[in-house]
Amino acid sequence: MVSLMETRSAKELSEIPVDPSAVRRPARATMSPGQLAGRFWRARWFVVLRAFAVFIALWWGVSAWVSSPIQMPTPAKVFDAFLGLASSGELFQHIWISTQRLLVALVVATTIAVPLGFFMALNREANAFIDPLVELLRPISGIAWIPLGLFIFGVGGTLPVFIMAYVAFFPLLLNTVDGVKGIDRKLLAAAETMGVSRRARLTHIAVPAALPSVMVGFRIAFASAWAAIIAAELIGSPSGLGFAIEWYRQLLMSPKVFAFIMTIGAVGYLCDLGLRALQRKLTPWAEGTGIGQ
Amino acid sequence: MTVATMPTSQKPKLRLQNVTKEFVAKRTGQKTLAVSDFSLDVRPGEFLCVVGPSGCGKSTVLNMIAGLDQPTEGSIVMDGQLVTRPGAERGVMFQDYALFPWKSVRDNVGFGLKHGTPGNGLSPVERRERVDHFVKMVGLEAAATKYPHQLSGGMRQRVALARLLANGPEVLLMDEPLGALDAQTRMVLQVELLRIWGEAADHGERKTVVFITHGIDEAVFLADRVVVMSSHPGRVSAVIDIDIPRPRTEHIRSEPRFGQLTDEIWSLIRDEAYQAIA
Numbered sequence A: 001m002v003s004l005m006e007t008r009s010a011k012e013l014s015e016i017p018v019d020p021s022a023v024r025r026p027a028r029a030t031m032s033p034g035q036l037a038g039r040f041w042r043a044r045w046f047v048v049l050r051a052f053a054v055f056i057a058l059w060w061g062v063s064a065w066v067s068s069p070i071q072m073p074t075p076a077k078v079f080d081a082f083l084g085l086a087s088s089g090e091l092f093q094h095i096w097i098s099t100q101r102l103l104v105a106l107v108v109a110t111t112i113a114v115p116l117g118f119f120m121a122l123n124r125e126a127n128a129f130i131d132p133l134v135e136l137l138r139p140i141s142g143i144a145w146i147p148l149g150l151f152i153f154g155v156g157g158t159l160p161v162f163i164m165a166y167v168a169f170f171p172l173l174l175n176t177v178d179g180v181k182g183i184d185r186k187l188l189a190a191a192e193t194m195g196v197s198r199r200a201r202l203t204h205i206a207v208p209a210a211l212p213s214v215m216v217g218f219r220i221a222f223a224s225a226w227a228a229i230i231a232a233e234l235i236g237s238p239s240g241l242g243f244a245i246e247w248y249r250q251l252l253m254s255p256k257v258f259a260f261i262m263t264i265g266a267v268g269y270l271c272d273l274g275l276r277a278l279q280r281k282l283t284p285w286a287e288g289t290g291i292g293q
Numbered sequence B: 001m002t003v004a005t006m007p008t009s010q011k012p013k014l015r016l017q018n019v020t021k022e023f024v025a026k027r028t029g030q031k032t033l034a035v036s037d038f039s040l041d042v043r044p045g046e047f048l049c050v051v052g053p054s055g056c057g058k059s060t061v062l063n064m065i066a067g068l069d070q071p072t073e074g075s076i077v078m079d080g081q082l083v084t085r086p087g088a089e090r091g092v093m094f095q096d097y098a099l100f101p102w103k104s105v106r107d108n109v110g111f112g113l114k115h116g117t118p119g120n121g122l123s124p125v126e127r128r129e130r131v132d133h134f135v136k137m138v139g140l141e142a143a144a145t146k147y148p149h150q151l152s153g154g155m156r157q158r159v160a161l162a163r164l165l166a167n168g169p170e171v172l173l174m175d176e177p178l179g180a181l182d183a184q185t186r187m188v189l190q191v192e193l194l195r196i197w198g199e200a201a202d203h204g205e206r207k208t209v210v211f212i213t214h215g216i217d218e219a220v221f222l223a224d225r226v227v228v229m230s231s232h233p234g235r236v237s238a239v240i241d242i243d244i245p246r247p248r249t250e251h252i253r254s255e256p257r258f259g260q261l262t263d264e265i266w267s268l269i270r271d272e273a274y275q276a277i278a
Helices: A002-015 A033-042 A044-066 A075-088 A090-122 A124-137 A142-153 A158-181 A185-192 A198-236 A241-250 A254-282 B058-066 B105-109 B111-115 B124-137 B153-166 B183-202 B216-222 B250-254 B256-277
Strands: B014-024 B031-042 B047-051 B073-078 B090-093 B171-175 B208-212 B225-230 B235-241
Touching (some): A033 A044, A044 A075, A075 A254, A090 A124, A090 A158, A090 A198, A090 A254, A142 A198, A158 A198, A185 A198, A198 A254, B014 B058, B031 B058, B031 B235, B047 B058, B047 B216, B058 B171, B090 B153, B105 B111, B105 B124, B111 B124, B111 B153, B153 B171, B153 B183, B216 B250, B216 B256, B250 B256
Parallel strands (some): B047 B225, B171 B208
Antiparallel strands (some): B014 B031, B014 B073, B225 B235
């Protein structure tokens, strides 16, 4: 029974953000008390909050059981540390540095991967040449390049950017190739019968037709890059969120370590919400077709 | 069949001469003869329907006229010019409409005018007026800013028709344009299509139409002539004149002549239709 309940709430969680219009909400006045209560239990903010509440309760339980403030600080201690870091501005300084690096890495990865993906999808020879190289490099984790990167770039801001651009590159490239290859041939044929030149077909058909897939690639690229930044900064950088975690670990200040870990999660979550909104805005036609959700 | 025997004094708009199309499978090298020795003259301003059993090569013929496919043998000539590639003078309406999903109704209709040769020499104002005119003609003013995925099948079909006409083609090539619709919507749109085609005739610019369908009654209702194809390989088995006067309205469906012609065409493809599902 418990597992049944869980699968249902997991389903709700995944469905609600996908298509808000699918959940029809009757007007408040016409609802019975039972319906009103049902509406309360299913409200998105409540579902999210409930998940967080369970998580924090578990955390509290485990920290009480472990009862070592270094191994597992309580949520309250972490919250205190968080407020302290926020009021001193240290938190935002590190967030700013890390997101800046993320942005640079994503711009670099996008400007290389997307045009290359178009080129590979449209040119059989290029695809035959580049694809094996991509498949060889793709399984290698970005972290594997950190030792070598330290030799080449040294400790600093360049190494994290390199690692992030590296991990962001592959999902962007592969999704672009997929998107371009999957273009409905009839759309290109239709444009051809309207006397639309090859060049205009590329910019006005191929690009928008591949966009939903590219956007999906971008979201995956962002998630991979954000996950990789910490490893890169942990070792190869004198600043940023990953560096802060390592710094406070050495000082045995676990609440601050946890506060930074939570921050990484929160920033990632918020950015993904932003990207989803961007996706809905840029590719509204792909909504409801299952693409990019 | 030789072209010279075609009973027409006018110069044909389109002349298909011994057109043959053979597809070769890339991997196996297996050859399939889709269309064989297909000869046909299409008169200017006529509404020509092509019917035949599924897989008889109807769409292949249309694609070759459009220039999207090249005949293996034979030639296709429009107004004395050999057709070698697609051009806006031969507009195509695809079976599933091929609307651009990221463009609104208006932008779909105006796509060719904006990005293709039909817009050459037109000012932005003229283009806008032309788009307005065709959006209005198909009755979609209220939905002009909507996107294809927000429209019903019948509305999408109208968008495709408006887009086709906005590009001002001389020949309309329509590949089962009503095939995906339910029976009621299809009948309404048949009348609509004739109205729009007929209106253009009042201005002395009646378009030449090649209309592919598997609906025999649809062909009889719409066409001046019906080309009946047989399959394996696809070839012309008969050309039937539809002598029902225009303008045609709903009531002709119940006239005896309508039934006679429908039966006649059905008798020509019945055996093959049965074979196809046997």
